[in-house]
Amino acid sequence: MKFQRSGLVAGIALTATIALTACGSDNDSKPEAGAAAPSAGTCVGGTISAQGSSAQKNAMDEWIKAYAASCTDAKIDYNPNGSGAGVKALIQGLTDFAGSDSALKDDEQPQADAKCASPALNLPMVTGPIAVVYNVTGADGLQFSSTTLAKIFSGKITKWNDPAIAAENTGAKLPDATIEAVHRADESGTTDNFTKYLSKTAEADWTFGNAKAWKAPGGTGANKSDGIAAKIKSTPNTISYVELSFAENSSLQAAKIKNGAGEYTELTADSAGKTIEGATIKGTGNDLKLDIDYNAKTAGAYPIVLATYEIVCSKYADAAKGKAVQGFLKYTSSAEGQAKLKDLGYAPLPEAVRAKVAASVAAIS
Known part of the structure; x- marks a missing residue:
């Protein structure tokens, strides 16, 4: 499998808002049959506001539903208003993380870094054919x-x-x-x-x-x-x-x-997934910006794919906010969370990619 580092190291805007209630309460907070629930230890309370890619809306809807069914005292709001709008909101400090079907551009990265007061990370979370x-x-x-x-x-x-x-x-x-x-x-x-x-x-x-x-x-x-x-x-x-x-x-x-x-x-x-497996990492450290080879000669590979990213701060000024973002993304980058995607018309991340994303999420603070 080819998965390398390069660079220095190598319409309708629907807001999906779900208030989470206490685990084990008598209300309707139990996971639906067949839902992939968060792993033990990933639940973190707090309010998260996110916006961006409409392509990942269906994934976010399912992830938020599953997280809501198992976790305590959290509220997640994802507005699928488009990748461009999400990135602009992150740079302006109007959202806690952005969903984007492209990694930050060269002129956007320093703006996001400045707003975060720490490196902004591009974390591929969904393979969106x-x-x-x-x-x-x-x-x-x-x-x-x-x-x-x-x-x-x-x-x-x-x-x-x-x-x-x-x-x-x-x-x-x-x-x-x-x-x-x-x-x-x-x-x-x-x-x-x-x-x-x-x-x-x-x-x-x-x-x-x-x-x-x-x-x-x-x-x-x-x-x-x-x-x-x-x-x-x-x-x-x-x-x-x-x-x-x-x-x-x-x-x-x-x-x-x-x-x-x-x-x-x-x-x-x-x-x-075969095309994503041939991607090269362009980012450094915990940044996982990908370079996709659209001319890949891998047998059976479908060439038009995108990696849908969550763009996050590596360190949040509000530590509680950082932990809340990290908790939710621990679930989305987990094997359980990724397993939900195949039934939604997405491709789960190849395991080697997923493991790298999970490691980067673990470093968010």
Whole structure:
């Protein structure tokens, strides 16, 4: 398994708020059947305010529910208002930690460090496979290379029956209909990762780089992951990108994607995990910023994945706040917490990665 260090060492904004009540009380605080409860010793009281990535909303909802069922005197508020908003809130001191589908940028890191008065840590917590979703009547099982996707989302391919699409989908019933390419209207780590994939694998056809804000001309914007899923579900001849759990929740068609080995690969938790296993750590010390190889030639690997991070202070000015954040993240980074993800349309962290994240969480104070 490749997992190395480089650098110096090598739409709809829904707030998920749950007030936790005393463990063992007579109210409805018992874990639901089948829920992965926090391990002994991870429960810490206190109030945590967090915001950011909408892609990790479904994971957060389940984690908060399980933590609420077992822990005492805690309150966790997670507002999935987008990765860009979460990072800005952290830098402004308006949230205790941020969820983001991208690690802090070079210009954001020192700002976050200054606000924390300690190094801000990028901790990958969720493997969020990005599904290329579409709504084309009668065209099941479509597959795409990065080159074709780059041409679609840059407006170079405008019809579903374009020869480039037909060549990759022999026998598919492709209509003579205009493609409506849908992208995130708000700043999004999902957009950052999707455009990074295009820029790394289809450089000749994608000249817009990568960023949280959509840079290519044309297309239709939709807010948040829920908004993307709803738009594709309701609108024929559309195509977009969204985290897998939202695609599954809306029963959307997800395309197979050609990987670096030349295989058209179906998106599953296992195929996405193979790509994360090949990631390189760019951060130093307890910072676990990842560099993902979108051209990985690993057999069976699905190439469009993101690591959804929790961005935290390594040392909080309020020690009780630091312990509360640490307690919750001990659960999310535990084997029990990660086991919840596979049923939600995410991929659990590979064990070697999970163990490193758990060690970094243990150092938060």
